[in-house]
Amino acid sequence: MQLRYLHSRNNMLKLIFSTSLAHTKLRKLWLSTYSSLSGDKNLILMGPPGAGKTSVGRILGQKLGCPFVDVDDDVLEKNWNMSVSNKLQDVGDDQFLEEEGKALLTFSASGSVISLTGSNPLHTTSMQHAKKNGIVVYLDVHTQDIIERLEGMKVDRIVGQRSGSSIGDILQKRKQFYKKWHDVRVLCQAGDSIEVVADKVIDAVKRYQNSESETFISTRSTGSDLDHRKGTVKYFSDAVIEGLAPDGGLYVPENSLPKLTAGEWNRLVRSTYAERAQIILEKCIHPADVPAATLGEIIEKAYGENFACTKIAPVRHLVGNQFILELFHGPTASFKDLALQFMPHLFxxxxxxxxxxxxxxxxxxxxxxxxxxxxxxxxxxxxxxxxxxxxxxxxxxxxxxxxxxxxxxxxxxxxxxxxxxxxxxxxxxxxxxxxxxxxxxxxxxxxxxxxxxxxxxxxxLLPQLVYHASAYLDLVSQGIISFGSPVDVCIPTGNFGNILAAVYAKQMGIPIRKFICASNQNNVLTDFIRTGHYDLRGRKLQPSNSPAIDILKSSNLERYLHLLTNNDGQLVKQLCGQLQTQGHFQLQSNLLGLLQQDLIGDWCSEKDCLEAIRSVYGATGYILDTHTAVAKVVADRVQDRTCPVIMSCTAHYSKFAPAILKALRIEEIKQSPLSQLHLLNSFNPLPPAHRTLLGMLKQNENQKxxxxxxxxxxxxxxxxxxxxxxxxxxx
Missing domain, CATH: 3.40.50.1100 (Rossmann fold)
Structure with a gap:
């Protein structure tokens, strides 16, 4: 069946659905999947039964002045000459899905809003047919909200539901198909009106079409650089591929990161880590660079079976109002896995x-x-x-x-x-x-x-903001706080990347109050936060028991300076140049004041680090690694205890066994790393042994x-x- 336009489309439809090839600046094909959208494209609404596809579709048709097609009423029932419910009773679930798919294959339309059935996405061939001439918008409604809506509609069974399975089970299973086909996701909240959802759809499709609004610049870009950069605009893919900007600066989004509403964050409280990552990263990565379905595949590879804990980055209560964000459950037992199981596939x-x-x-x-x-x-x-x-x-x-x-x-x-x-x-x-x-x-x-x-x-850096957001949502989920209540974060850092990711999480709407930057004796960041003077002159790196933060020149501080100076690339370039040529720079007093509104800096001695490991183990049975112990000492010293503090546990203690054994006052320490780990494990500590790490050492103990x-x-x-x-x- 071929539909024609019922009446002319208004200016809104032209804005959203038409882009002239002659006026579109196409990006390099190898950088993106971006293609010009023509006026013939359909807007296809997809989602579970009860998501509101039909109601939203009718409103969109009115707003955009274009035909609305409901697949149930206008395709299936006309094709079958019977109601959908009667067809389902006649042929059963499996045959129904096949017949439904065949009916969709015979249908074509242009310039229309189309509401799919909840089960259309289960049929591959028909969805491929529909996508050829359409933008698929996923109305993502929380499963519990859908169940409540279906109960209100007296629906007690949906297509594909077998004996013994619940509606919730089927809805959860269907998510993989919605993830596979959608181009655009609209995160729906309980209480959203049909008008609100329709407006969200329009905004999401506008963003889908306008990749030019999500460009990247160097932290050292000046106004004149931006004025004369025709032909050299950088996108997310460029930032991924190049890594470092040609002028020596670091790539950052030209506009600020998107901010989720409190309602949208609340939608994620009951979600898994992978689901949170998908939605947050979809907001930050334009589909012209990485389509949503491809991003979903990458996230599945990253956070599927590679982590020892199904929660990926769980939050544990330690003592008082202090919580541990465990970031060591990946294959190499450190927080770096949270980004580096993801980034290679993206790259x-x-x-x-x-x-x-x-x-x-x-x-x-x-x-x-x-x-x-x-x-x-x-x-x-x-x-x-x-x-x-x-x-x-x-x-x-x-x-x-x-x-x-x-x-x-x-x-x-x-x-x-x-x-x-x-x-x-x-x-x-x-x-x-x-x-x-x-x-x-x-x-x-x-x-x-x-x-x-x-x-x-x-x-x-980008995937790291996910676990800071996820930690906050876990505290909400555990009933420790309600969304909107502030938390502090305390992060052991030398290169400033991990703490900067938390800053970006706040920019996206996570209510972080203070960022506590914990250093060891290589405390250049502590001095900088206190005085605004970043001074490397006369400093020598001092090896410590927390080697991952044995850093003097913090690369990611440059990105924070760019934020702090309101994207003043000229000033950032000047400060970085002074650091390179003179070994130091001084922040202006007004900028230092802004910095100190966000950051608290302090440092921990080697003695205090080991003492913290011993005392925490004695009090709780939990073994901190040498970096998290630095965070614990600093948090004890500077937090005001008026709100929870989340301390990033950046590595498994097994990676620093000699220092841990020394902290626990075990006199005889065997030389073999594997023997040291077995000795630690004999204490039955929390957290338990890292199995993947043990396996690696067994296979390579004698390698040079x-x-x-x-x-x-x-x-x-x-x-x-x-x-x-x-x-x-x-x-």
């Missing part, structure tokens, strides 16, 4: 298929193994075109961390110990990026382009690391040799 999707990419990483301990493991999980095809090369301070990480990196080396990954500190490793990687001769040589000789998976890459002198040219030679072995020469 593989975004990069052009005809190029080789080498991902360069500097690690102060945990990032290296997490990057190697994450990129090692790519498909064999992707591993043939994406390599990973990690630099780490040879004497600046724990023995377990070193063995982990060796264990995670594989077909496409390698790690190299440097006889220096983390700052040297990080600066060397930045030199390789900014050395156009070297980067050009690698491209010309080996067809290889450099990128990074450090938190200087926006795609590394590869070491290089602190010489940038020698490091670049090692990188070239790795590329030679991994990729075929272009010539």
């Amino acid at each position: 593989a999707y975004c990069i052009p298929k005809m190029c080789n990419y080498l991902v360069l990483v500097a690690t102060s301990g945990d990032t290296g193994s997490a990057v190697l493991d994450g990129f090692g999980r790519l498909s064999d095809v992707d591993k043939q075109r994406i390599g990973v090369f990690c630099l780490y301070p040879e004497d600046g990480i724990s023995q377990v961390q070193k063995l982990q990196m060796i264990a995670c080396q594989g077909q496409n990954g390698w790690s190299l110990g440097i006889e220096s500190n983390f700052d040297f490793c990080q600066n060397t990687i930045k030199q390789m990026f900014t050395n156009s001769d070297y980067a050009g040589f690698l491209t010309a000789e080996y067809g290889t382009i450099l990128s990074t998976a450090n938190s200087i890459n926006w795609a590394r 690391s590869h070491v290089c002198a602190a010489d940038s040219n020698m490091v670049m030679n090692h990188v070239e040799l790795f590329i030679q072995n991994l990729f075929l020469k272009v010539r």
Whole structure:
């Protein structure tokens, strides 16, 4: 059946559904799936029975001045010459789904609002047919709300519901199909009127069509740079692929991150971690770069079976009003897994298929193994075109961390110990990026382009805001707070990325009051937060029991400065230039005042760190790792106890076994890391042993690391040799 326009469309319809090819600035095909939308596109409403598709569709038809088609009434019943309920009784569920799909295959329309049935998405061929000429909008209503609506409508059974299964079971099962087909999601809340939902649909489709509004800039971009950047606009995919901006700055969204309403956040209180990640990241990643269905597939790979805890990042009560956010349940036992089980698949999707990419990483301990493991999980095809090369301070990480990196080396990954500190490793990687001769040589000789998976890459930082948001929602779910009540967060950090992710979570609407930045004796951030003076002169990195925060030059602080200065790229460029050439910079007093409204900084000595581990274990039976112990000491010192504080537990204590055993005053410490872990496990501690970590150590206990002198040219030679072995020469 072919529908024609019933009357002319108004200006609203033209705005939403028509974009002239002649006036559309198409982006590089390998960067996105963006295509121009014509006036013939249908707006297809999809969702479970009771979601309000028909009611919303009628309102949309009126608002947009276009035909409305209800598949139940206008397609199925006309095709079958009988009611849908009678058809279902006649043929049964399985045959009904097939007949329903065939009927949809015979239907075509243009420029219409179409309401699908709740079960249409279960039929693949018919949905492929419908999507060819339509934008599929998923009306995402919470399962419990749907159940209550169906009960009110006296519906006690839906298509596909077998004996012994509930409506809730079927609705939950159907979510995988809605995720598979939708282009746009509209998060519906209990109490939303039909008019409100219709307006949400219009706003969501406008955003779907307008990728130009979600561009990225460098933290060092000036006004003149932005005025003269025609032809060089950067999108999410560019930020993922390039990692570092050409001017040495870091990529950030040109406009602020989207803010969810309190009602939308409340919708996520009862959701799983993966469901929260899907909705938050859909808001932050334009579908022109990564379609919603593809994003869903990546999230399933990232947070499916890779984590030992089904809650992915659970929140545990510790003592008083202090809570622990456990971020160590991933395969390499650190918070880096929360981003690096996700980012590699995103990176593989975004990069052009005809190029080789080498991902360069500097690690102060945990990032290296997490990057190697994450990129090692790519498909064999992707591993043939994406390599990973990690630099780490040879004497600046724990023995377990070193063995982990060796264990995670594989077909496409390698790690190299440097006889220096983390700052040297990080600066060397930045030199390789900014050395156009070297980067050009690698491209010309080996067809290889450099990128990074450090938190200087926006795609590394973005997934981290999810677990800060999720932790808050878990406290709401547990009845500790109601949504809107403030919390503080206390985060051990050296590179500032983890705490910056919490800042971004607040920007999206999570009510975080104070960000407590916890440092060890490498306390440059503490001094900066207190005085506004970032001063590296005369400082030497001091190795500690918390090596992941043994950092003096905090890369992600640049992004925070960009926020703090209201996106003043000129000032950020000036401050970073002063730090590079003079070793320090000073914030203006007004900016320092703004900073101190958000941040509290303090630091913890080695002695206090070990004492905290011992005292917490004695009081609760819970073993903190050496970084979380730093957070605990600082939180005890600075929190005012008027609201809960969530402390980020950034790694499993097993990775720092010698320090933990020392803290617990165990005199005889065996040399073998594996023996140390077995000794710790004999205490039956909380949390229990990390099984994946134990397995890695068993397989690689006697492996040796590869070491290089602190010489940038020698490091670049090692990188070239790795590329030679991994990729075929272009010539």
